[in-house]
Amino acid sequence: MSTATIKDVAREARVSVASVSRALNGGRGVTAETSQRIREAAARLRYMPHAAARMLITRRTNTVGALLPDLYGEFFSELIRGIDLAARARGLHLLVSSSHDDADAAAAALRAMQGRVDGLLLMSPHADAAFLRQNLPHDLPTVLMNTRLAGDDYCALSVDNDGGARLMVEHLLAVGHQRIVFIQGPPGNRDADERELGYRETLVRHAPDSPVSMLRGDFSEESGYHAGQQVLAMRPRPDAVFAANDMMAIGCMAALRDNGICVPEEIAVSGFDDVPIARYVTPPLTTIQVHIAELGGQAMELLGEQIDHPGQPMTGIHRRVAAKLVVRGSTGVPPG
Amino acid sequence: MSTATIKDVAREARVSVASVSRALNGGRGVTAETSQRIREAAARLRYMPHAAARMLITRRTNTVGALLPDLYGEFFSELIRGIDLAARARGLHLLVSSSHDDADAAAAALRAMQGRVDGLLLMSPHADAAFLRQNLPHDLPTVLMNTRLAGDDYCALSVDNDGGARLMVEHLLAVGHQRIVFIQGPPGNRDADERELGYRETLVRHAPDSPVSMLRGDFSEESGYHAGQQVLAMRPRPDAVFAANDMMAIGCMAALRDNGICVPEEIAVSGFDDVPIARYVTPPLTTIQVHIAELGGQAMELLGEQIDHPGQPMTGIHRRVAAKLVVRGSTGVPPG
DNA sequence: ACTCGTCATGAAAACGTTTACGTTGCCGCC
DNA sequence: GGCGGCAACGTAAACGTTTTCATGACGAGT
Numbered sequence: 086m087s088t089a090t091i092k093d094v095a096r097e098a099r100v101s102v103a104s105v106s107r108a109l110n111g112g113r114g115v116t117a118e119t120s121q122r123i124r125e126a127a128a129r130l131r132y133m134p135h136a137a138a139r140m141l142i143t144r145r146t147n148t149v150g151a152l153l154p155d156l157y158g159e160f161f162s163e164l165i166r167g168i169d170l171a172a173r174a175r176g177l178h179l180l181v182s183s184s185h186d187d188a189d190a191a192a193a194a195l196r197a198m199q200g201r202v203d204g205l206l207l208m209s210p211h212a213d214a215a216f217l218r219q220n221l222p223h224d225l226p227t228v229l230m231n232t233r234l235a236g237d238d239y240c241a242l243s244v245d246n247d248g249g250a251r252l253m254v255e256h257l258l259a260v261g262h263q264r265i266v267f268i269q270g271p272p273g274n275r276d277a278d279e280r281e282l283g284y285r286e287t288l289v290r291h292a293p294d295s296p297v298s299m300l301r302g303d304f305s306e307e308s309g310y311h312a313g314q315q316v317l318a319m320r321p322r323p324d325a326v327f328a329a330n331d332m333m334a335i336g337c338m339a340a341l342r343d344n345g346i347c348v349p350e351e352i353a354v355s356g357f358d359d360v361p362i363a364r365y366v367t368p369p370l371t372t373i374q375v376h377i378a379e380l381g382g383q384a385m386e387l388l389g390e391q392i393d394h395p396g397q398p399m400t401g402i403h404r405r406v407a408a409k410l411v412v413r414g415s416t417g418v419p420p421g
Numbered sequence: 422m423s424t425a426t427i428k429d430v431a432r433e434a435r436v437s438v439a440s441v442s443r444a445l446n447g448g449r450g451v452t453a454e455t456s457q458r459i460r461e462a463a464a465r466l467r468y469m470p471h472a473a474a475r476m477l478i479t480r481r482t483n484t485v486g487a488l489l490p491d492l493y494g495e496f497f498s499e500l501i502r503g504i505d506l507a508a509r510a511r512g513l514h515l516l517v518s519s520s521h522d523d524a525d526a527a528a529a530a531l532r533a534m535q536g537r538v539d540g541l542l543l544m545s546p547h548a549d550a551a552f553l554r555q556n557l558p559h560d561l562p563t564v565l566m567n568t569r570l571a572g573d574d575y576c577a578l579s580v581d582n583d584g585g586a587r588l589m590v591e592h593l594l595a596v597g598h599q600r601i602v603f604i605q606g607p608p609g610n611r612d613a614d615e616r617e618l619g620y621r622e623t624l625v626r627h628a629p630d631s632p633v634s635m636l637r638g639d640f641s642e643e644s645g646y647h648a649g650q651q652v653l654a655m656r657p658r659p660d661a662v663f664a665a666n667d668m669m670a671i672g673c674m675a676a677l678r679d680n681g682i683c684v685p686e687e688i689a690v691s692g693f694d695d696v697p698i699a700r701y702v703t704p705p706l707t708t709i710q711v712h713i714a715e716l717g718g719q720a721m722e723l724l725g726e727q728i729d730h731p732g733q734p735m736t737g738i739h740r741r742v743a744a745k746l747v748v749r750g751s752t753g754v755p756p757g
Numbered sequence: 758a759c760t761c762g763t764c765a766t767g768a769a770a771a772c773g774t775t776t777a778c779g780t781t782g783c784c785g786c787c
Numbered sequence: 788g789g790c791g792g793c794a795a796c797g798t799a800a801a802c803g804t805t806t807t808c809a810t811g812a813c814g815a816g817t
Binding site for chain 2: 773
């Protein structure tokens with residue numbers, strides 16, 4: 086039966102339920118001989134401990150929740166993969182809830198997870214301090230991912246946007262570009278802001294003579310196209326474009342191509358993210374690769390630590406995952 | 422406190438725990454007045470019913486499990502999105518477990534889900550009949566997705582590969598192509614096989630004079646490139662290529678381009694899946710779009726029905742989600 | 758006026774585990 | 788031989804809920 090209970094096993098093995106529990110869990114306080122008998126009985130009856138009963142008494146669910154916003158494409162998929170892998174390594178289950186457009190939906194999903202999870206992986210644009218204090222039980226281990234919040238009260242983890250932007254600007258300067266224009270992301274977006282900051286700082290430090298100039302964008306391909314048109318109107322004309330993400334870089338390249346400008350001969354173009362498309366556009370896009378799965382995995386690790394050691398206050402920890410420069414054709418270095 | 426129990430609420434509202442339960446669940450058998458008082462008390466104490474305790478007595482977890490293979494890119498993401506949306510609409514939680522390389526890992530994950538879920542969404546290349554009978558509790562509602570198994574014992578749901586292939590072949594014939602060669606997917610892959618069958622049948626029915634010819638492939642871009650080279654060697658040379666998926670189509674186009682053949686002027690190329698990259702390659706790829714999120718959503722719907730009506734045997738139901746033709750530049754119809 | 762049904766409510770059982778606490782029996786030590 | 792300690796095992800309490808059953812109140816029908 087799929088409904089074999091611990092009592093049935095106890096009867097079958099001619100011991101008490103307590104011994105069954107001991108034998109199957111710790112194994113301590115039970116003779117090797119009886120333990121063996123119990124295991125056999127359990128196997129014979131296809132016994133599976135009732136998860137809910139165990140949770141009730143143990144106060145542990147062995148499950149972590151992942152609350153994610155409405156995410157685009159393979160970012161989401163890589164993130165889940167990383168989280169899932171790390172969770173399984175720790176013997177934890179993964180309860181996901183995605184696609185929250187507004188703060189209310191996120192709050193509802195968060196409440197619904199109450200008591201079903203031992204910890205929470207949270208990535209939400211709505212997660213400001215007030216939201217968290219309102220909707221999070223303060224004793225629930227939580228790791229914030231890519232949040233705006235400086236990890237003051239919570240444990241946080243995000244992409245090294247600064248470092249990535251620095252790498253890109255250094256690369257552009259190294260191959261001889263002077264006037265590098267930056268296409269911004271949506272206002273208020275943390276990733277976009279950090280990338281912009283990295284661009285400004287690196288430029289100021291390494292090439293004080295080069296002008297710092299920026300164009301508006303919102304991460305969409307269209308906004309990239311529009312920015313590309315603006316690039317053409319600038320005097321003196323920039324010789325390189327650094328877009329805050331790949332899709333805008335692709336849109337920008339389309340605008341340049343439509344106006345007869347050759348990439349990378351006349352203007353170099355680069356992006357950020359290394360989406361799969363990046364290597365298929367012509368010319369292939371130089372960009373910054375971020376290991377998304379690692380982001381998820383490390384977040385899960387951090388959460389696991391918090392769950393295992395509830396006493397230690399790990400709040401304030403803010404780790405970053407590395408970003409890597411991937412040079413392709415669009416910045417003119419490879420032959421072509 | 423986050424640890425307010427139903428007893429606390431009962432004391433606060435000066436009623437018994439039974440009344441609290443009634444008021445908060447059905448609302449029947451309780452005066453509107455007392456119900457109101459109870460609700461207020463519950464709100465005041467921030468009471469949240471303990472999920473495990475409820476599961477234990479109710480025998481319902483309000484959770485469904487999704488067991489998925491190691492999936493690539495945005496297919497996975499779209500699938501989860503569709504499932505998650507439909508699950509939330511039914512008030513169900515989603516427990517996911519992905520990245521199972523081998524049958525053992527899948528079996529382990531499956532066992533671990535025992536008792537934590539009311540139903541199962543299963544998509545696994547390892548899920549043959551024997552595997553299922555071995556590892557699935559036969560009384561657990563289950564929906565198979567894109568499985569090789571004809572839905573004899575279980576409820577199944579998959580992509581309309583036949584229909585999609587038919588649409589594509591009809592399109593190629595309609596724009597005047599005569600010799601259409603098909604690039605196969607990995608041997609044994611159900612989707613690939615069905616697409617191939619659709620190709621053959623449609624060609625035989627609509628254009629008995631056109632030769633049926635096929636090249637080997639394995640869904641990878643490299644295999645598509647290789648197939649493209651073979652296309653060039655064929656005499657008489659085909660005037661259209663239909664690849665079993667987009668990545669092979671893209672590889673094939675690369676091979677043709679590298680050998681100085683113009684797409685679509687000299688040879689038309691088409692794929693299947695409509696991956697995001699498809700619209701960015703040059704020329705943009707004509708392909709078959711499958712609404713993955715809908716696949717997940719419908720599977721969830723089916724599962725929900727099974728859970729709500731445990732008596733009715735819904736086994737044998739096999740539904741398909743529609744595929745849609747998306748015409749772009751690579752088959753020569755749009756100007757360019 | 759008596760009874761019967763209906764309805765709000767409370768008491769208590771049940772769900773399947775884990776675990777604190779007894780109760781043995783055994784061994785070694787004085 | 789008594790005593791203390793230890794290991795194996797059983798008993799029972801606890802976890803927080805839902806649900807069945809009993810109880811009492813009240814209104815209506817005869």
